[in-house]
Amino acid sequence: xxxxxxxxxxxxxxxxxxxxxxLVLICIAIQVRSGQFFSSNNIVDLLHAxxxxxxxxxxxxxxxxxxxxxxxxxxxxxxxxSLTTTIMVETSYRGSVVLPLILGTAIGLILGSxxxxxxxxxxLPAMIVTLGSQSVFRGLMLGVFDLREITxxxxxxxxxxxxxxxxxxxxxxxxLHSIMPATFIIxxxxxxxxxxxxxxxxxxxxxxxxxxxxxxxxxxGIKVKRVKFLLYCLVGAMAGFTGIVxxxxxxxxxxxxxxxxxxxxxxxxxxxxxxxxxxxxSVTGALLGxxxxxxxxxxxxxLGIETFWHDFFTGALIIAGITSSALRLRSRx
Amino acid sequence: xGMLGVIKKxxxxxxxxxxxxxxxxxxxxxxxxxxxxxxNFEAMSFQFPEYGIMALGVMLAMISGGxxxxxxxxxxxxxIIAVLIMQRSAGLPVNQTAGxxxxxxxxxxxxxxxxxxxxxxxxxxxxxPAFLVTLGSMQVFTGLSIVLTKxxxxxxxxxxxxxxxxxxxxxxxxxxxxxFMVCFVAVAFLLRYTSYGANLYLxxxxxxxxxxxxxxxxxxxxxxxxxxxxxxxxxxxxxxxxYNSAKPDYGSGYLLQAILIAILGGVxxxxxxxxxxxxxxxxxIAQVTSxxxxxxxxxxxxxxxxxxxxxxxxxxxxxxxxxxxxQGYK
Numbered sequence: 001x002x003x004x005x006x007x008x009x010x011x012x013x014x015x016x017x018x019x020x021x022x023l024v025l026i027c028i029a030i031q032v033r034s035g036q037f038f039s040s041n042n043i044v045d046l047l048h049a050x051x052x053x054x055x056x057x058x059x060x061x062x063x064x065x066x067x068x069x070x071x072x073x074x075x076x077x078x079x080x081x082s083l084t085t086t087i088m089v090e091t092s093y094r095g096s097v098v099l100p101l102i103l104g105t106a107i108g109l110i111l112g113s114x115x116x117x118x119x120x121x122x123x124l125p126a127m128i129v130t131l132g133s134q135s136v137f138r139g140l141m142l143g144v145f146d147l148r149e150i151t152x153x154x155x156x157x158x159x160x161x162x163x164x165x166x167x168x169x170x171x172x173x174x175x176l177h178s179i180m181p182a183t184f185i186i187x188x189x190x191x192x193x194x195x196x197x198x199x200x201x202x203x204x205x206x207x208x209x210x211x212x213x214x215x216x217x218x219x220x221g222i223k224v225k226r227v228k229f230l231l232y233c234l235v236g237a238m239a240g241f242t243g244i245v246x247x248x249x250x251x252x253x254x255x256x257x258x259x260x261x262x263x264x265x266x267x268x269x270x271x272x273x274x275x276x277x278x279x280x281x282s283v284t285g286a287l288l289g290x291x292x293x294x295x296x297x298x299x300x301x302x303l304g305i306e307t308f309w310h311d312f313f314t315g316a317l318i319i320a321g322i323t324s325s326a327l328r329l330r331s332r333x
Numbered sequence: 334x335g336m337l338g339v340i341k342k343x344x345x346x347x348x349x350x351x352x353x354x355x356x357x358x359x360x361x362x363x364x365x366x367x368x369x370x371x372x373n374f375e376a377m378s379f380q381f382p383e384y385g386i387m388a389l390g391v392m393l394a395m396i397s398g399g400x401x402x403x404x405x406x407x408x409x410x411x412x413i414i415a416v417l418i419m420q421r422s423a424g425l426p427v428n429q430t431a432g433x434x435x436x437x438x439x440x441x442x443x444x445x446x447x448x449x450x451x452x453x454x455x456x457x458x459x460x461x462p463a464f465l466v467t468l469g470s471m472q473v474f475t476g477l478s479i480v481l482t483k484x485x486x487x488x489x490x491x492x493x494x495x496x497x498x499x500x501x502x503x504x505x506x507x508x509x510x511x512x513f514m515v516c517f518v519a520v521a522f523l524l525r526y527t528s529y530g531a532n533l534y535l536x537x538x539x540x541x542x543x544x545x546x547x548x549x550x551x552x553x554x555x556x557x558x559x560x561x562x563x564x565x566x567x568x569x570x571x572x573x574x575x576y577n578s579a580k581p582d583y584g585s586g587y588l589l590q591a592i593l594i595a596i597l598g599g600v601x602x603x604x605x606x607x608x609x610x611x612x613x614x615x616x617x618i619a620q621v622t623s624x625x626x627x628x629x630x631x632x633x634x635x636x637x638x639x640x641x642x643x644x645x646x647x648x649x650x651x652x653x654x655x656x657x658x659x660q661g662y663k
Contacts, residue, residue, distance in 0.1 A: 071589075118646060122653040128602055131589060132645035139638030146633065263402070263468055276462050308480045315472025319455075322469065326461045 015273030015325060019288040022321075026295060034302045040169040041178035042302065046291075048180065049298050051187050052249065054290045055242040056265045057272075058194045059235040061286040064269055065198070066231055067211035067278025068126025072115060072134035073265075074258035076236055077243030079137045080107040082147040084244060085253040088155045097161035097248060104244035105237050111137060112236010113229070120228040134262075141255050150253040162248035183245050190238070195283045203227060211278025264314070268293045271321040293317065345599040345652065349614040352644070356618060360625035367628045375507075379499070381620040382513035383571045383584070387591040388598070389520050390564035392612050395595055397557045398537040398604025399456060399463025404565040405588045406474040407448050409581050411441040412569035413478050413487065416579040422491050430491050441566045448474065449562020453555030463558075478581035488578035498574025509571045516564055521609050529556055538605025593645050594619050599652075618644070 011017050031037035056073060063070040084104040093099065111133075118129050141147050164182035171178075198204035206227045209217040218224050247253045272289025274281030296317055300310055360368045367373065387404050394401035415437040422433035448470065455466045501507055524530035536543045536550045543550045572583050598615035600607030622644075623637045 118650070122650055124649055124653060125602055128596055128649060129646065131592060131596075132642040132649075135589065135593065135638045135642030135645070137642075139635050139640070139642060141635075143633050143635030143637075143639060263471070267465075267468055267472075270465060276464060308483055309476065311472055311479055312476025315469050315474075315476050318472060319466070319469035322461055322465045323455065323459060326459050330460060 016282065016285045016288055018324075018328070019272060019285065019292060019321075023288060023292050023295065026292070026299075030295075030299045030302060034299075034304075036171075036174075036302055037299065039171050039173070041171040041174075041176050044169050044178040044180050046295060046298055047184060048178070050291060050294045051181070051183055052242060052246050053261070053265060053268065053294055054187055054287060055190055055245065056239065056261065057268050057286045057290045058190055058283070059238040059242075060265050060269050061272075061274060061281055061283065062194065062198070062207060062231060063126065063235055064266070064274045064276070065211045065278060065281045066126075066207045066228065067214065068119070069266060069276075070115075070130050070232075070235060071127060071262045072111075072130035072137060073235065073239040074261040075134040075137035075141070076108060076111045076115075077239040077246070078255050078258050079111065079141040079147075080104045080240035081243035081247045081253055082141055082150075082255045083107055083145065085150045085154065085158070085247060086145075086147050088158070089150055089153050093155050094157070095155075096157040097244075100155065100158055101241060101244050105241040108240015108243065109233055109237040112239070113233045115236065116229040116232030119232060120225040123225075126232075147255055149255065151251075154247070154251060154253065158244075158248045159251050162251050181249060183249055186245060191283060191287065198283065203230065207231065208279055211275075211280070213279075264293065265290075267318045271318065273325070289321075292321075343610075344655065346608060346611045346614060348648075348651070349598065349611055349618065353614055353618050353621065356621055356625065360621070360628070364625075364628045368625065373624060373628075377620050377624050378507050378510045379575065380624070381616055382507075382509035383568050383575065384587045384591050384594070384619070385513050385616040386516050386564050386568040386571070387584075387587055388594040388612055388616055389516055389609070390561035391591045391595040392598065392600050392607055392609065393520065393533070393557050393564075394463065394467075394561050395592075395600045395602055396533055396537045396604060396607045397463075397554055398540065399554070399557075400592070400602070401452070401463065401467045401558065401561045402588065403448070403452060403467040403471040403474065404561055404568075404591065405584045406471040406478070407445050407562055407565035408569035408572060408584055408587075409579070410448070410474040410478045410569075411444045411566040412573045412579040412583075413481050413581070414444055415441040415570065416487050416490055416573060417481065419491055419494065420487075420489050423489065427493070430493065434491060434494055438570055441570060442563055445562035445564075445566025445569070446559050447562070449559040449565075450555060452562070453558030456558065457551035457554040463554075467558075475581055482579070482581055484581060486576075486578040486580040486583075490573065490577060495574045495577045498571070509574070512567060512571060516567060517609070517613065520560070520564075523560070524609060529553065533557065534605055536604075590619065590641070593641055597645055597648055 027037055036042055059073060060070055081104055084100050084107060087103065088100055115130055115133050118124060119126050162181070162183070166180040166182050166184065168177055168179050170176070198207070206217065206222045209220065209222055210224055210227060214224060243258075246258070250257070268289040269281065269286045270276060270289070271292060272281070272285030272287070274285060293314065296313060297310055300307070300313065305313070387408065390404050391401060418437035418440060419434055422430040425433065452463075452466055452470055455461050456463045498508055502511060524533070532543065532548045532553045535546065535548055536553045540550055573579055576583055594615045595607070595612055596602065597618065598607070598612035600612065619641065622640055626632055626634070626637050626640070
């Protein structure tokens, strides 16, 4: 009995619980208004839309836990996939998606190591460094390499990978088909991977320690510079990989497609309870925060709200979310 | 304080000045005729006031220990409101049109001020980090701008507005430049001669110390975001005349650019540090590099992103070595 009570108390004290509650309330509200929310095809559509933002949010979560912000991942991912697809098209590549995925990840890793080198070696704030590097990446992509959109010429292997489906559902009322893409498995694997890294590896625990207090982490014998360098390499590789998945799923490579994603993904992770001062954050929270934003954005059509209102409601949700968590933190202390 | 003292104290600004001179010399060497042409300077004086004024706002927010991400959204939103009001003057006689324009400008400035005040109150009274508050309000006001315009550019602005905006007062002074100078002097005055300015540095350096020194830090934070709002609205008024319309995504490239300029100018993202002189030189560096690159038709505009990003990274790394040396490390 006491154990159960302690569990409930623990749950009520957790930020994730409130975000989950909010998500459920919003889902019910949308169901009541539209009657279509809990239909099979809508759920599948939502999960489909969740894949890319959630993959990015996992990388951003790692950075935010370590006490930094990464503003460069949209530009980093865009440069990785634009370069990769351009190389594939130029060489008339006919193979499967494996090589593009490896190449995109490798380019992401190299670009991420550039971030990591500057941030770790000079102990500079990640936000400022990635502000500078995103400008460099964007300039390299659009200026120096002059990479263009690739739509119809996208390699067949990449297209096929994006079209690969796990199952298909049909809405009995509207007869709308929705496809569950196979790329969803990538998200599941990535979630398990990041959860494992954060909770069961020295590297992950070091991230929490560094985010909590860099000085204490250093005194405790953590190699702060090395951990930070590896972090930005890992996050860069993840962003490069996600970029290729994004291209496959959208079946086109557009250099500017991800611009502005940085702030959306950061808001999602913060909504999920990660602290902007570092040291606090969880995979569950980041996923819930991202789901909340994706659900609200995708459900506006269902509710018959004109698309012009999307940004406004997203912003209102962000302000409401962060205000409520700030108030809750204050009332507790 | 002797000459050496001045050099030490203004080291960052002097380094920026050297950078500006080197960049000017570089373009002067490559394109002597084009660079010194009066039309080049004239074009520059119409271009930099827009983002220069925004950079002044970012500087204030960063000195206070926070940041403001909503300034472009405020500029777009208030300029859209102003254009919607100006459209009402269609068919009116000239003097009444002028009245409507002045009213529209006034409402834009007051609107920017109110939005900034709300930002500031959320930061000061509820204690949400400025980064998050302004991230949210950026979305909200970009969203409202899209709602008001359905995402399209809105024009039909009275001709005298853009004619005046693109003219030269007394034959040499572009109104955008005049507005920039007014904003610059006003912000410099605020920082140098008012208690707000002194308190701003104090709050930015250490909120807790400021609190215990009986500084009304909440008022300082609210005022800071109000000034950001006013400056953004002023930049928005210039945007109307240079584009001859208003649109929700005009100036979206200025978001990172203005922050970049402030940091390049020596404003510390940790708060408490920053000089308006440094920011002015950084604004000029940004303008000279982009105008300079424009002279080469073979180089496309995106090269300047690479250049600016590299300049920023180089400056912060140099500052790092400087700091290490000061602290006695080798």
